[in-house]
Amino acid sequence: DAGVIQSPRHEVTEMGQEVTLRCKPISGHNSLFWYRQTMMRGLELLIYFNNNVPIDDSGMPEDRFSAKMPNASFSTLKIQPSEPRDSAVYFCASLDGGDEQFFGPGTRLTVL
Amino acid sequence: QKEVEQNSGPLSVPEGAIASLNCTYSDRGSQSFFWYRQYSGKSPELIMFIYSNGDKEDGRFTAQLNKASQYVSLLIRDSQPSDSATYLCASSGGSYIPTFGRGTSLIVHP
Numbered sequence: 001d002a003g004v005i006q007s008p009r010h011e012v013t014e015m016g017q018e019v020t021l022r023c024k025p026i027s028g029h030n031s032l033f034w035y036r037q038t039m040m041r042g043l044e045l046l047i048y049f050n051n052n053v054p055i056d057d058s059g060m061p062e063d064r065f066s067a068k069m070p071n072a073s074f075s076t077l078k079i080q081p082s083e084p085r086d087s088a089v090y091f092c093a094s095l096d097g098g099d100e101q102f103f104g105p106g107t108r109l110t111v112l
Numbered sequence: 113q114k115e116v117e118q119n120s121g122p123l124s125v126p127e128g129a130i131a132s133l134n135c136t137y138s139d140r141g142s143q144s145f146f147w148y149r150q151y152s153g154k155s156p157e158l159i160m161f162i163y164s165n166g167d168k169e170d171g172r173f174t175a176q177l178n179k180a181s182q183y184v185s186l187l188i189r190d191s192q193p194s195d196s197a198t199y200l201c202a203s204s205g206g207s208y209i210p211t212f213g214r215g216t217s218l219i220v221h222p
Contacts, residue, residue, distance in 0.1 A: 033209075042214030043156070043200065056209060091155055099144060101210070103155035 004104035006092050012110045018080040021107045024073055025094030033101065034067055034077050035091040043091070049075065082111045114139040118201050118213035125220055131188040133216050135201030138182070142203040145177055146210060147186045150198045160186060191220040 005024040013019055025032050034046040047057040052069045060067070064083070069075040079086055087110050093101040115138040125131045137145075144163055148156035162168045162175040162184070174187040184203070188195055198217050202210040 043212040045209065045211075048209055099146070099161050100158045103157070106155050 004092055004094050004102050006104035006107050008107060009105060010108045013082055014112050015083055016081045018078065019082045019109060021077040021090050023075045023092030023104060026102055029094035029096045031095040032069060032075050033093040035093065036088045037091060038088045084111045087111050114211045116201055116203055116211050116213035118216045120214060121217040122219050123216055125191050127191060127193060127220055127222050129191050131191045131218055133186040133199050135184045135213055136182055137203045139203065139205065141205045144204045145184045146202040147175060148200040148202065150200060156200055193220050193222055196220050
């Protein structure tokens with residue numbers, strides 16, 4: 001298996017633009033997590049899906065952030081409009097019901 | 113508010129020494145505890161998990177859990193320069209949703 005796939009790997013955009021991050025979990029994994037990592041705040045959970053259903057979105061910062069999982073093999077995290085404080089590395093991780101979360105390589109987002 | 117606390121470091125140890133990384137957690141309902149290693153510019157990868165009080169050994173790594181003290185530690189024996197990374201401690205209850213600490217930076221110098 002190729003592992004968790006994220007795209008793009010790097011994104012540079014201007015304030016106010018819409019940003020869409022994509023994730024393909026490991027086949028057969030039924031849980032998917034979106035995280036944001038910054039030096040100041042560390043690794044923060046944004047949202048957690050189980051069987052494509054959002055279970056906990058309490059970490060989503062505000063209405064500018066939205067996430068979807070239309071099927072078991074694809075999820076998106078959208079920021080609209082983006083702001084400089086959204087600059088971070090965004091990780092997607094998947095889990096098969098065991099204990100080990102498998103992280104994707106991350107998307108490094110820079111909002112100018 | 114569930115919190116996991118770690119000293120940010122850096123913790124600097126000579127090659128061949130034992131590195132000791134520590135973590136405390138606030139949620140007494142936590143059942144599972146994890147140590148992830150994250151190299152600079154890379155994603156976290158799981159290296160150890162522990163559920164029960166006591167020690168769990170895997171190669172050069174030993175995880176220690178003390179639920180009464182709400183304390184988790186990771187010992188790395190015979191530290192190598194390749195062990196230089198940030199180590200993230202995480203805890204979770206029964207929901208598989210982990211709470212991560214901010215990590216401890218470890219530097220192993222030759």
